[in-house]
Amino acid sequence: MSSDVAPTVSALAINVTIPDELRWTATRRGEEFTLSTLNVRLLPDGRLAAKAYGRPTGGGRGTYVSFPVPDRPDLVALVAAAAGRAGELWAAHRGLG
Template identity: 60%
Template sequence: MPNGSGTPPEVSALAINVAVPEELQWTDTRRDVEYRLQTLNIRLLPDGSLAAKAYGRPVAGGRGGYTSFRVPESPKLTTLISRAADEAGRMWSGHAGL
């Protein structure tokens, strides 16, 4: 859709946050703190591919910093990422405006 000047608006980023189902959650350690990874941030890159980072909370409780973790290679996580991107596209295409 034109932005008033006849050219499409420049979209610099598309990103979604996705809850990781409990059975797919995992732990990782950063600075001697173990985290339970519960959320994925998935970005659509300009070339159409996807990138994902994981976020979570310290296993011992308390508040951990907003630190990203690599998403491990896993067919189930790859499927979750792909299905989430498809669902986000469906939701975006059906938006109701402001």
């Protein structure tokens, strides 16, 4: 790729495991889910967006469902720390392996 052509990046997203002590439950369609993963996206304006994902608390192979992330200081800090760490990892990449 020529150095005068900038690639267009359409999305930046990371997946973050929610530590056990920060996990919570939420209900959808009468079924309770334990939220264990965050998907964090960097929006074009530089802000972050996050969704939480989880599985049915009762077990089984239930669907993997997304939920909004509550506005809790501990979760806001987790998202910010994860985004910062992802930036460090991206900046230190060693190319295609």
